[in-house]
Amino acid sequence: MTKLIYNRRRFLGTAAATGAVLASPAYLRHASAQSGGEVNIWTYNNFVPDSFKSQFEADTGIKVNVRLVDDQGKQFNLLAAEQPNPTVDIMTVAGHRFLQFIEGGLLAPLDTGRLTNWGNINPVYSESDWSTINGEKWGAPILAGMEVLAYNTEVVGAEEALSWNTLFSDKYKGKNAYIIQDMMSIVMLMKGYDGNMVEYLNDPEKAAAIVEEAKNFLIEKKPLVRKYYDGGAEFQQMMVNQDIVLGHAWNGPAAALINDGFPLAMAIPNEGSYGFVYTYNIANNAPNADNAYTFIDAILSSPEIGAAMTKASGFISTYKDVAPHLSEIEQKSTSFPEEQLANMKFFRAEANELKYGLVDPAVEAIKAA
Amino acid sequence: MKREISASNDAPRVQSGVPDRTFWGRLTGWAPYTAMMRLVTASPKRQFAILAALPIVWVLTQHLGPMLQMLRVSLTDAYPVAPGVEQHFTFDNYLRFFGDSIFWMPFFRTLTFAAAFTFCTLVLAYPVAYFLARHVSRRNQMLFLLILLIPFWVGEIVRTYAIMILLGNTGALNLALKWLGLIDQPIPFMYTGFSMGVGIVYLTALYMLLPLYSALEKLPKSMNEAAADLGAGPWTRFWRISLPMTLEGIASGCTLVFLISTGFYATPVLLGGPSTTVFAETIAGFFHVAGDQWPTGAAFAVLMFVAALLITAAFQKLMSALRRGESR
Amino acid sequence: MNDRVELYRGNRILLSCLYWAFVVYVFVPLILMVMMGFKDSKFIGFPIKSWTLDWYVEVFRDAEVMFAFGYSMLIAILSTLISVVVGTWIAVLLEGRRFHGRAVMFGLTVLPALVPGIISAIAFRIYARWVGIEPGMGAIVWSHAVHNVPFVALVVMARLSTLPKSQIEAARDLGADPLVAFIRITLPYLAPAILGASIFCLLLSFDDFVRSFFLGGYEPTLPVLIFAKLRSGMSPEINAIASIALVLTAIIGVWAERFTRRLNKDN
Numbered sequence: 001m002t003k004l005i006y007n008r009r010r011f012l013g014t015a016a017a018t019g020a021v022l023a024s025p026a027y028l029r030h031a032s033a034q035s036g037g038e039v040n041i042w043t044y045n046n047f048v049p050d051s052f053k054s055q056f057e058a059d060t061g062i063k064v065n066v067r068l069v070d071d072q073g074k075q076f077n078l079l080a081a082e083q084p085n086p087t088v089d090i091m092t093v094a095g096h097r098f099l100q101f102i103e104g105g106l107l108a109p110l111d112t113g114r115l116t117n118w119g120n121i122n123p124v125y126s127e128s129d130w131s132t133i134n135g136e137k138w139g140a141p142i143l144a145g146m147e148v149l150a151y152n153t154e155v156v157g158a159e160e161a162l163s164w165n166t167l168f169s170d171k172y173k174g175k176n177a178y179i180i181q182d183m184m185s186i187v188m189l190m191k192g193y194d195g196n197m198v199e200y201l202n203d204p205e206k207a208a209a210i211v212e213e214a215k216n217f218l219i220e221k222k223p224l225v226r227k228y229y230d231g232g233a234e235f236q237q238m239m240v241n242q243d244i245v246l247g248h249a250w251n252g253p254a255a256a257l258i259n260d261g262f263p264l265a266m267a268i269p270n271e272g273s274y275g276f277v278y279t280y281n282i283a284n285n286a287p288n289a290d291n292a293y294t295f296i297d298a299i300l301s302s303p304e305i306g307a308a309m310t311k312a313s314g315f316i317s318t319y320k321d322v323a324p325h326l327s328e329i330e331q332k333s334t335s336f337p338e339e340q341l342a343n344m345k346f347f348r349a350e351a352n353e354l355k356y357g358l359v360d361p362a363v364e365a366i367k368a369a
Numbered sequence: 370m371k372r373e374i375s376a377s378n379d380a381p382r383v384q385s386g387v388p389d390r391t392f393w394g395r396l397t398g399w400a401p402y403t404a405m406m407r408l409v410t411a412s413p414k415r416q417f418a419i420l421a422a423l424p425i426v427w428v429l430t431q432h433l434g435p436m437l438q439m440l441r442v443s444l445t446d447a448y449p450v451a452p453g454v455e456q457h458f459t460f461d462n463y464l465r466f467f468g469d470s471i472f473w474m475p476f477f478r479t480l481t482f483a484a485a486f487t488f489c490t491l492v493l494a495y496p497v498a499y500f501l502a503r504h505v506s507r508r509n510q511m512l513f514l515l516i517l518l519i520p521f522w523v524g525e526i527v528r529t530y531a532i533m534i535l536l537g538n539t540g541a542l543n544l545a546l547k548w549l550g551l552i553d554q555p556i557p558f559m560y561t562g563f564s565m566g567v568g569i570v571y572l573t574a575l576y577m578l579l580p581l582y583s584a585l586e587k588l589p590k591s592m593n594e595a596a597a598d599l600g601a602g603p604w605t606r607f608w609r610i611s612l613p614m615t616l617e618g619i620a621s622g623c624t625l626v627f628l629i630s631t632g633f634y635a636t637p638v639l640l641g642g643p644s645t646t647v648f649a650e651t652i653a654g655f656f657h658v659a660g661d662q663w664p665t666g667a668a669f670a671v672l673m674f675v676a677a678l679l680i681t682a683a684f685q686k687l688m689s690a691l692r693r694g695e696s697r
Numbered sequence: 698m699n700d701r702v703e704l705y706r707g708n709r710i711l712l713s714c715l716y717w718a719f720v721v722y723v724f725v726p727l728i729l730m731v732m733m734g735f736k737d738s739k740f741i742g743f744p745i746k747s748w749t750l751d752w753y754v755e756v757f758r759d760a761e762v763m764f765a766f767g768y769s770m771l772i773a774i775l776s777t778l779i780s781v782v783v784g785t786w787i788a789v790l791l792e793g794r795r796f797h798g799r800a801v802m803f804g805l806t807v808l809p810a811l812v813p814g815i816i817s818a819i820a821f822r823i824y825a826r827w828v829g830i831e832p833g834m835g836a837i838v839w840s841h842a843v844h845n846v847p848f849v850a851l852v853v854m855a856r857l858s859t860l861p862k863s864q865i866e867a868a869r870d871l872g873a874d875p876l877v878a879f880i881r882i883t884l885p886y887l888a889p890a891i892l893g894a895s896i897f898c899l900l901l902s903f904d905d906f907v908r909s910f911f912l913g914g915y916e917p918t919l920p921v922l923i924f925a926k927l928r929s930g931m932s933p934e935i936n937a938i939a940s941i942a943l944v945l946t947a948i949i950g951v952w953a954e955r956f957t958r959r960l961n962k963d964n
Contacts, residue, residue, distance in 0.1 A: 040915065045925045065915040068925030077663075078911060081822045087832070087914070174557060227560045228643050233931045237530065240742035241537025243559050256930055260739040360662075361471070364654065367646040368474040393877055406874045416875065417796070424787040428805040431843045435820035436808060438827070497719045500712040515950045516720060518896060520727045522946040524904050524920055527939040530741065530931050531726035534733065539743045541729055571723070575900070579893045583856055586889065603708050621855040625848065628810050635906075652816065663819070670816040678804065 038063040039291040042075055043092040046312030047142065047278070052305050056298050062291050070231075072097050079106050079283065086283045089292040094145075095130045095277040096347035098138050108284045109136035114293045117300035125277050125318040130348050139279025140296050142306070143252075143315035146275040146336075146344060147182055148266040150254040151246035152239065161267040164190050167246060168221045177227040177238055178248035180218065180363045182274075185347070186248065187214040190271045197351040197358075207354055215362040219369045228367065232256075239264060255314030255333035268340040276347045277318060310334055443667035462668030472651060472669070479648040480676060482637075483630035486569050487623050493570060494577040494622070499611070502585035514582065521575050529639045532568050533559060560642035568640040569633060576629055577622040584618020585611070613692075620688040624681050631677045648673055727943065734936035741931055752937040762922065762938055766945075769919040772834060772909075773902035776841035780898050781891060783842070784849025789883070791850070792857040810847035817844065818911040825912060833914035840908040845898040852897070856890035857883070 041048065045068050053064050067088070069075050075091055082088070083106070093101055101107045112118045118126065118140070125131070125141035151161045155175075160166045164186060167176050185195035193210045194200070200207035226244050229235055232253030238244045239257060249266070257264045280299070282292045299305055306319030307326050316334045323331055336344075396402055410416045442448045446457045466472050497517070505513050520528075535541050536558035543555040558564055588611060596606050612619075634649040641647070652673065655666030733741035737749035756762050787806050791799065809817065821840045822832075830836045860883060868878040884891075906920040913921060919942065923935055 067913075067915045068917055068922065070924050070927065074910065077819060078822075081819065081826065081911070082832075222643055225643050226557075230638060231927070233927045234639065236740055236930050237533050237537075237742065238559075240539075240740050241533060241559070242539045242555070243537050243557065253930065256739065262740070360654065361469070364651060365471045367643070367650070368471045393881060397874065397877055403874075406876065410875060417794075420786075420790055421796075423783070424790045424802070424806075427783055427846075428787070428802065428808075431839075432805050432808045432846075434828075435817070435824040435843075436812065438824050439812075439816060439820040442823075493719065496712055496715040500709075500716040504709050504712055512951075513716075517723060518900070519943065519947045519950055520723050521900050522903060523727065523730065523939050523943055524923065526906075526920070526923060526927065527730060527935060528726060530935075531730040531733075534729045534742055535726050537742065541725070541743070544743060571726070574719075574723070575897070579897055580852055580855055583852065583890050583893055584859075587856075587859055617855050617858055621851050624807075625810075625851060628807070632812070667816065670812065674812060681807075 037061075037288055037291055038065055039090065039288050039295045040065045040067070040088050041090040041092075041280075041295070042067045042069050042078075042088050043090070043280075044069060044278075044313070047092060047309060048299070049305060049308035049312065052299060052308065056295065060294060060298070062294065064295070076101060076104075076106070080104060084285060085287075086285060087287065088283050089286040089288045090295065091281050091283060092142075092278055093139060093281050094347075095128075095139065095141070095279055096349045096352070098279070098281060099133060099349035099352055101281070102133060102138060106284055107138055108282045108286065108289070109134075110138055110140065110282060111293075112137050115140065115297045115300065117297050120300050120303070120320055121318050122320050128277070128346055130277075130346050131279075133349070139281040140300060141277045141279050141318040142299070143278045143309055143313060144275060144318055145278070145315050146251045146268065147186060147273045148249055148251050148254060149246065149269050149273075150235075150239075150249040150257075150264055150266040152242075153263045153265050155245040158265065158267070161246070161265070162270050164248075164269045164271050167248065168224060170224065172246055173224045174226050175243075175245045176225060176247050177229050177235065177244045178225070179230065180228050180366055181359065183218065183248055184211070184214050184359050184362060185274055186271075187217055189273070189345075191217075195274060196345070196348040197355040198348055201351050201354060204354060207351075208358055211358040211362050215365060218366050222366065222369060251316065251334070252314035255330075258333040259314065259329055266336075268336055268343050270343060272343040272345060274347045275344050278315070439667045440671060442664055443671050445664050448663045448667075459664075462665045463672070465665060466669060466672055472648075475646050475648045475651050476673070476676070478646070479631055479673070480680065482569075482645075482647065483627050483677075484680075486566065486573060486630050487626045489566065490570050490573045490577045490626050491619065491623060494574050494581055495619075498578050498581035498585055502582055502588070503590070510586070514578075517578060518575065525572065525635055526639075528571065529568055529636055532564065532571070532640060536564050536567065560640070562642070562645055565637055565641045565645055568636045569630065572633070572636060573626045573630060576625045580618045580622040580625065581615065582618075584615040588614055616688055616692050620685060624684065627681060627684070628677060631673060730936050731940045731943070734933050734940045736933045739930060739932050741933055741936060752933045753941075755934060756937045756941060761917075762919075765917050765919045765922045766942060768834070768916055769903055772837050772841065772918060773899045776838045776845060776902045777895050777898040779838070779842035780845035780849050781895055784846045784894065785853050785887065785891060787846065787850045788853035788857055789879070792854045793862075806850050807847040809844045818907040821908060822911045831914075832912055834916075836912035837909050837918065840912050841898075841902040841905060844905075844908065845901055848897055848901070849891075849894040852894040853887055853890050856887055860886050 039062055041064065043066060048064065048066055053066070056062070057064055069078075069092070072094060075093065079086055079088065079091065079101070086106075091101075091107075093107075098107060121141055125144060126137075131137060131139070131141070149161050149164060149167065156166070156172070166172065167178065188195040188197075188210055191210070191213060197207050197210075200210070227234075227238060229238070229247075232250055235247060235249045236253050236257050238247070239262065251266060254264060254266045258266075280296050282289060282296075286292055300319070303317075303319045303321045304325050306317035306322045309315075310317040310322060310326065311330060314333065326334070409419055443462055444458055444460070446459045446461065448456070466476075501510055501513055523531075533540070537543070538555040538557060538559070540558070542558065543552070546552045546556070592610055592614075596610055601609065632649055633647065634653055637645060637647045638650055648669070652666050652669045655662040655669065732745070734752055735748045735750065736745050737747040737751070738745075787802075791803055791806065812820070818840070821836075821843075825832070825836050825839070830839060864882050864886075865878055868882050869875075873881065904920060905918075906924055909918040910921050910924070917925065919938070923938065926932070926935055
């Protein structure tokens, strides 16, 4: 993971220089002459900033239709049900999930040569190991998320939060919560295994044994947990209601609480954690593919747009040079100390079939136990 | 006995004798109309066929169609079919349920919960419906009923979060108890069977109230009065008159609530605890996580459906046996 | 005799206490919800440090929310009309008649009510494509209508089973044909059940998320919009939206009640 740090430092410098040139709206004028029409987007609330949307529509004459979604699985189901003639041009899929979409023939490869602003993306994300599949790029990274340990600073000490074991300690019995699926990967990591299971692609028996171990651990710790939750809003509500004082969370929902002044902090514990990246993807057979490229290129044009997405969602921007556009508290809630970031790995999709084939039944077993 | 009484109560009367100058009179006297009606009612068989045509077509195309599609999906090994993949017929999805005991627990838990919630709802809603139908003047009944219905416009999710605000550690209930000096430490109401029950009964009450109300509302007052004159106490009257005569409404209310309870997803997920996983969650899991499991999800849904159907059928049988017993 | 009156009154007081207790149970979460709409924070919950009207201002400025509200209303009304006609028709066919396949017909009638939301939504979606219904308002109305038919049928059947046969027979003896007898005797008798079932269908449709999500186009219904907003947290804005919906529907409800009351008086 030294690669991550190296890239961050190097590109933070160059970003400032290129930023001004790339933010120029010249391409927009070009695009408006060329088309008009519309572009259909499935995305999460606030992932397309309103001000950007109206600006884009005014500049290009392309009407932006946003369909709000709340979950990856539903996008997959919806898109699958619409085959072979989808109504959608752009979807929002997390990087480690799009293998499933690709194998289903639902996504078109992204021709980054058509995106003049591709270089505005921090290469930590755009050139990361998960982002290239079958020799092609499949999505433009927009926001990054992480699995973190979030805690109420009035109750839990910063030192304690540096280990996932705190989550399973008797001290916080009935005051913690986590998403089981995500926790399975983290428990594997805690036990010193590869939570992405890529290492065990050729050793399914070992993979099964590891999942079994993680499953038994979580079943053993079940009496300690207050709630297995699913969505960020649930986590926030449990924190506000003080039903829990610490828990595993995605950084986005946790950051939103911090920005609102709640005494919350988050850490990437020493055992490590996983990150994921939301990307804009173009659907296979997209009805307005040209407009989709115009849209993605436009949304990548300026760090201000990236900052607006971060402000609204709490997730980390994948754009270079976003920091100057964020307030102090927003910067704080979307950054981590270097030594913690060094423990972070990205989720990967190569072994997803093996992994989820084992993890999904394990999750059912934990819930049923 | 019951029939005569209600017949004398509020039967709309049909005009007769002299030529009828009302709209209906003119309509029935209008030649094309009478010709049409004669055609339609020529034989009981034809009359029945015309009555049955729309329901049969509707039910087959609209109710059965989507379900057959689901049944078909549950018997395949791949759905949605990716290009280049061949779809095969298989029973594996069903065998998977019977082959793995981890699915049984949520399955039976769901049926037990649904039955328990149905019972709780019945016990809670009956007095409310009774009060509405018997003790509120006819003029105000609709208003009182509406008072109860209005909150249900809020939507399941928002309502569920409101219950979190009520029952959480810093929720209204704990704050109130603390203010009253009854507790020092907050009581963890949330994420237990209790919080789930509070949320679900909230959702089901309406489904129980309406059929109970409409059954109780037509219960003749005179009967209760007659029984009271004969010296029957309130409990006797309730057991011997109100309850037997509203079995029909109880049956349809319970059927509704039971069916709906087995399908609840959002409320149990949001308000339940780690040990209250319901089967709808298991099924939804196949559609949410990691995909490619639609056929299994569909098969499990079919199993849940069959189980719920068998239970309701048995319940309906029981209720109609009870009714027959009463009317004898 | 006096004892009996006493007993009756005691009964009545007990029952009215139960009723009002139930009202409290139903309304407390709502009061909390409305309260939270005025909280000056991005999250709902206690303690409330300061109050604000900003969330309401935002909602009224947000054309999307207003549109979604009207859109959901329209869908609810249209789907209810269809469900009531079809559901009543089916109830009339099923109640009090013996014919081959009645049990099958009954089973098929209640089928849509039995299917868990997500499954029914996907089944509808696949079927809609097979039949050629485009996603959008028509598809949502269709799915809501199909889903609500069983509830109408069950409620109407319960009421119909108590219709004294003698009344219909009397009408027939007086020369009314089956259609006129139905419209003049049966339908008025069924009116309370139909009205109850309609309110019920309106609620189900207005509240539905899964079917609306899978069958909808690019215009969100209110629950779909709320779900999407929920991803960035349960903010007081959502409570403000729900409170406005609550007040508007309450007004419509009271107006409808007044209206039917006047209608009854005129008759």
